[in-house]
Amino acid sequence: MKSLFITGATGFLGGAVLARALSDTSIESILLLVRANSPKEGVERIRNNLAKFGCSETLLTKINERNILLGDLAYSEDFLNDDRLSGVTHVINSAAVASFGDNALIWKVNVEGTLKFVKRMADVAGLVRFVHVGTAMSCVPEAGTLVTESMTRKPEVEHLVQYTWSKSTIEQLMIEQCPQLPLVIAHPSIVVGHSEEGCRPSSSIFWVFRMALMLGKFMCSLEDKIDVIPVDYCAEALLLLTKSAVLSETVYHISAGDTGSTQFIEIDKAMAAALNQQPVSSHYQQVDYSELVKGRREFKTIYGPCNERLMLRAMRLYGEFSMLNVRFSNKKLLDLGMSPPPRFVDYINRCVEITRDFSIPELMKVDFK
Secondary structure: OOEEEEEOOOOHHHHHHHHHHOOOOOOOEEEEEEOOOOHHHHHHHHHHHHHOOOOOHHHHOOOOHHHEEEOOHHHHHHOOOOHHHHHOOEEEEOOOOOOOOOOOHHHHHHHHHHHHHHHHHHOOOOOOEEEEEOOHHHHOOOOOOEEOOOOOOOOHHHOOOHHHHHHHHHHHHHHHHOOOOOEEEEEEOEEOOEOOOEOOOOOOOHHHHHHHHHHOEEOOOOOOEEOEEOHHHHHHHHHHHHHOOOOOOOEEEEOOHHHHOEEHHHHHHHHHHHHOOOOOOOOOEEOOHHHHHHOHHHHHHHHOOOOHHHHHHHHHHHHHHHOOOOEEOOHHHHHOOOOOOOOHHHHHHHHHHHHOOOOHHHHHHHHOO
16 A cells, blocks of 8 residues: 555544554555644644554654644635645545534535545545445445445434434535546444554544443343444455455444444443443333433532533434444455454453543543534
């Protein structure tokens, strides 16, 4: 791989991709899109993020100002004329506003800015592969199903959050407006923690499991399954999709699949063991959202100082996701030679260790920015 361009390297998934790419001797050069006031500040941001992934000092020093392209997808026109983009051969586009909140930048970054960037890269003569990171949830899957890869687009009203709608929209626009782009779309399932570093890189989504189990009731059944993968596994799969000489498909799930998905009752037992507590399964209640609303006055007692309305909004959003009992087929990825991912319960103790001293309101800020 001659020249790899990564967007989103100061974030959770992009940081994991870069951490793995730095040890890949087949990559000759790496260029990184970074929001910063100077290349020096950009290097500092990248190194600080890489440290969360357990990168050695030797790997950290591989990043210098020559690796930095200053820019922001919200204002992509400001960096698209940089000559270095014309020498890029491979792209992993992981930058996005991944908030489940009402963030005004979701559409500006995930759709408008990304499309301008994609059009610029589609004109690069030597571009071999453009891997765009979407989300498996963008297909709005039917509850209780094993979902195979699809580009079927559901209307906006069927999406639970604007984030998944924005990811679905940009995929259609890329295909329609840039047919010459050597595009591969990666659809990760639910990315939680790191198989070695736990939640050190990010507490994203992990807090939801703790929140529900602390409450002792939620909208899902403990027998339901959830498709979870660690971020380092997702990064490894993205690099495989980027490097593979021939790919027969446009869309690939990066997921735990049917056999690797985890029941909530397994998560409860693993979480309890890590916290040295009793599982809540003996007294757990599956309830409607209306029951959660009725109990909102208990939130401050259970979770400490918190915004009741924001807690309820989080419970409703993630509660509806948890009820889906959806698994995403990973057969196409495994057929490329990718190994199955670690199961969530196999590294959940590392996630607990990192987050045990933080409250739920503190942890959830990363997903409601």
